[in-house]
Amino acid sequence: MASNRRAFLTATAVTALAAAPATAAPGPRPRPPVTARAALDALLAGNRRYAADHPRHPHDSAGRRHLLAAAQHPFAVIVGCVDSRVPPELVFDQGIGDLLCIRTAGQVLDEAVLGSIQYGVEELGVPLVLVLGHERCGAVAATLEHLRTGAPVPGHLELLVDEIVPAARRTRALPGDWAEHTMRAHAAWVRDAIRADPSFGAAHVEAARFDLDTGRVSLLP
Template identity: 75%
Template sequence: MVPNRRAFLTATAVGALAAASATAAAATPGPLSPPPPTAPTAPTAPTALDELLAGNRRYATGRPRHPREDRRRRRVLAAEQHPIAVVVGCIDSRVPPELVFDQGLGDLLCTRTAGQVLDEAVLASVQYGVEELHIPLVLVLGHERCGAIAATLEHLRTGAPVPGHLRLLVDEITPAARRTRSAPGDWAEQTMRAHTAWVRDAIRADPAFDPAHVAAARCDLDTGVVSLLP
């Protein structure tokens, strides 16, 4: 065989082997990629409420877990959030919802005003949670010895002027205070309960919140126990 022909056949064989190797490599499955992360299953409103009350029992009995606060949780939440409840609460420093319900980062969407008074910003924030984040539960949380309630009752007792922006709080709480003035028991407690229930009912009556279950509750400052209001 002449050298040129031998070289041609050798090159042809090498090329065929290379092509076969490439075909085999393409057919051999590589390492499996991890599946894309999936969003957690959305809880129902009863499930979310049960979780809040269970967390509150841990808090009230001095056995909180402080769950979901680590670096891994922060990394997950950097991409998306899936809160289980919207809490409409008071700004009082003694009633932070995440602690009272022993929940972690990303578990609660909280909006807080003195005396859990509603305004357009609060309603828009709740609507964002219900419509955009598909949160199934809205919980209005009042508490005993509320300063906004006390200020309203003092104004009604004495007729003293209400300074500046505090007028909004007094105006919003006054109807509940007037309705309960002659009710038996502590006037401040009765006003707080009536006002908290009214906030709940106002949210319930708004079609923007139809997809969610809306409830009201009271936090006892002495015991830390949260109880649902009728």
């Protein structure tokens, strides 16, 4: 199965490259950051622009679209939440072809997410994976509500809650904001799980917190 998937992905990439017309790339070629450090610096610099309300909105032109039509070279994988207030391209002031974004409610891991990360790291050579949690996350709130009341979790939401429950249980006795503690512990756990997986050995993995009020992203210890 894995080798079939690899063969498909490789064949897709080769086909895409082979189909690229020689004249379809006007303007300078994109130069994405090639190291994890440079990739992280680019993300954090973009976030500073976003938070300061001075975004450049780079790489969103038709020329950029044409340039990338044949092949993509994103420089970071973002494992983030579906929350409509945390769109990675805006939060990090990046554009088309810059970020490979994988979003689930509460940035949980499942096989589809792991396979998508592996596609970015292994097939596209992305040097950095950033797990992005955020304050006042609805998936975290649903998890805490379930633990407080014991009420059953409806339908497909159960997978999300099951993934976040361990972080909530570990932090329940801490003083302060349980939801904030849970979000931080869960994002750090996702980061550590990706770090520990040999499938992603080539990538540098970090976790961060997005502040809805200030727009700032800060790395988690």
